Amino acid sequence: MDRWDKMKIIDKENFIFPNIIDYKKDYLKSETKLPEGVVLEKITKGINEIIFDYLNTKEFQGVGEKFTSLAEESYNSGIIFYIPKDVKVESPIKIEFDMDEENPVVINQNIIVAEKGSEGTIIMDYTSSEKVGAFHNGLTKIYAKENSIINIIKVQRMNDISHNFDSNIAIVKGQGQVNWISIELGSGISSSNYSNFLEAEASEANLSSIYLGDGKRKIDLEYSMIHKGPRSISNIETKGVLMDHAKKVFKGNLDFKKGARLSKGIEEEYVILLDPTVKSDSIPALLCHEDDVEGEHAASAGQINENKLFYLMSRGLEEREAKKLIVEASFRPIIDRIPYEIYRNIVVDEVERRLMDGKN
C-alpha cells in the first residue's frame, strides 16, 4: 500500500451504485433568448449531433474510471452547450438539480464547447431534499478553443445522507481560459476531480474553491493542472474549514509536460480546523518535464489564532460567533468571485447554517 492508499477515505472501488432511474424534473433554466447559433439543449442519447466529436477523453480518470464510464454510458441527464465563433453569451446558463423522493438519482454528462473567441458562463447547483439519500455522479467536459473564455460555477449543497461524485475536465487551447469556482458544502460523501489540460500557447485555467466539512462528512478532492503548451498559466486557490468528525483529502497536482516551457502554476490550500477530531490530509504534487517552468505551492492547516479570537471576543462576539466570522472571512474572497448575487447569498446562507448547526 502506498501513502496515497492509506489516506483513502472513500472506498470507491467497492461503492455500489443505486438503480439508475430517470430524472424527470426540469433542470435547465434558461431565462433569456440566446444569440444565434448557440446550442443549449438537454443531452439525449444519439441525438445531439455535436457531441460525437467530443465523446472520448483519453488520459482522464476523473474520480475513477468506474464513475466516468457510468456517466458516459448511462447518463439520465445533462446538457449540451455550444457557443459559435466570436459569440458572447451574456446571461449565465443556470442548471439546477434538486433531487427528491421521486428523482433521487442524477447521472449527468455535460458537454460545453466554446469556439474561437467565444465566451459564456454556466452555473450548476446541486441540492437534495431532506431525508432523501440522493446520488449524483457527474461528468462535465469543457472544450475551450483559441481565445475563448468559459466561466463555470459549481455549487454542491446536497444533504448529509447523499453521495456525490463529480468529474470535470477542461481542454484549453491557445489563449483560451477556463475559470472554475467550486463550492463544496454538502453530501455525506463527496468526491470531486477537476482536470485541466492546458494544451497550447498561453492556455489558462483558474480554479477557486471552498469546502466545508461538518458532521461525519468525507471530502475527497483532486485538482490537476496539466501544462502542455508554452506560457500556459494555472491557479488553484482553495479555502476549507473542517469541524466535528469531518475528513478530507486534498490532492493538488501541477504537471508540467515536455513543451510547457515558461509556464507558471500556483496552488494554495488553506484550511481552518475547528475541532481536534477532524482529519485533514493535503498532498501537493509538482511534476516537471521542462526546466524553464515556475510551480509554486503553499498550504496551511491550523486552528484559529488565539489572539485573533481574543481580539474579536473583546468586541463582544461570543467564541462561536467569532469563529464563524473568521471562517466566513476566509471564504469571502472566493464567494465574491461568484458573479451573481443570488448565488453568493445562497452560499453565504448555507455556510452560516452549517456553522451554526455545529458544536462550534
Place this chain on the structure above:
Amino acid sequence: MTKNLLNVKNLKINIEDKEILKGLNLQINEGEIHILMGPNGSGKSTLAYTLMGHPKYEIAEGDIIFNGELINDLRADERAKRGIFLSFQYPEEIPGVTVEEFLRTAKTSVTGKFHGVIAFKKLLKEKMDLLEMEEEYASRYLNQGFSGGEKKKNEILQMSVLEPKLAILDETDSGLDVDAISIVAEGVKRVQDDKKSILVITHYNKLLDYLKPDFVHILLDGKIVKTGGIELAKEIDERGYENIRTKYSN
C-alpha cells in the same frame, strides 16, 4: 458621591511560571481619567490583557471587581458586554470582514440590540468624521493593510462606536504623529463623560498634552509604586524612571 467602577485588588499574574504582576492594586471611579506609566517589561500590557480577559493570562491571586461584580472568571465577550473596552497595542488584521460589518456585529453583540444597516451607517459616518477618517475606511477589510496610525485610529473609532464604561488604551499613542495624536485625544475626550472612565497605559506619554488625567500611576516590576497627579508624569518625562526605581527597589 462618585461611584467605584473598577477595583483591582492584590492582582497576581503568572505567565509560564514567571510572576509578571505581583500584587497590583488599582481603583478607578466613574468619570475619571487614569494614566498608568511604566518602563518596558513592567507589566503594563499584561494588566491590559488581564483586565480584558485574555485566556492566556491566568489570575493566580487577587480580584477584579467591575461595577460591583467580581469578573475574574468572565470571558472577554462577557466583559465587553459589561462595558470594558481595550484599544489594542497591536490590533489584529481580519481580512474578509469590513470595518463596517465588523462594527455593526460588535455593536449588536455589546448592546444586545439589533442595529439596522442604514441607521448604523449614519452613526458610523458621524464617528468617522470626528476622527477625520475617510469614508472608504468603512468598506476596507478590518486592519488589513492599515498603517500603524490607521490601526490606532480604527481602535478609537471602535471605542467611540461601542461607548464602553471603561476604555483601556494600551500604547494607543505609539506610532502616531502629532496631528494624529490630537485627533485621537479629541476622540477619547468625546467618549469620556462623568460616568465613563479611561485608563491610558503608556511608557512615554504623548497623550498627556491633550488629556487631563485625574491620577497618574507608576508601574514598576509588577506593582504600582507611586500614584500622583499630572506632576508625576512630568517628573518621569524629565528624569525617567531611574529616580523612582532607586527609591522603591529593595
